Amino acid sequence: MSAPSVDRRIDNIEFAVEDIARARDFYGKAFGWTFTDYGPSYCEFTDGRLTGGFAKGGPVSPGGPLVILYADDLEGTQRRLEEMGAPIVKPIFSFPGGRRFHFTDPEGYELAVWSAG
Structure with missing residues (x-):
């Protein structure tokens, strides 16, 4: 059986954060997420099913996290x-x-x- 296509599907959620270490600590302790750092301004997380990221430097907007499609x-x-x-x-x-x-x-x-x- 082949894997389903990811074309034009939600693939990633990105949170703008002021402090990546604080976000990692919070989500790691609260939900058991794991992390991969990609430099000082971006950290990828996985919850075991979906990946996402914490991006430093962008404003925290009231509209919520950034939905990313592939x-x-x-x-x-x-x-x-x-x-x-x-x-x-x-x-x-x-x-x-x-x-x-x-x-x-x-x-x-x-x-x-x-x-x-």
Whole structure:
């Protein structure tokens, strides 16, 4: 049996935090999450099923964590969103492990789309 596709599915949740060590301590003790550090400004967590991250430096926004979707074709997905009128608030950029961009939906929520390629 083949694994289900991850294309165009929620793949990651990212929390903007002021203090990564404090976030690690809290979620580790409260929920037993495990962590992988990627430098001083980013830490990945896993709860055993879903991965996510703590990103330092971004403002903590009342809208909650950043929902991140995966797309096999990052440029094609960005083009499709632009054609639908979705504002691109952060154009495609590289990060350790891939590339991503951010957009806002019609309600004003900011989401991101990433690709490993």
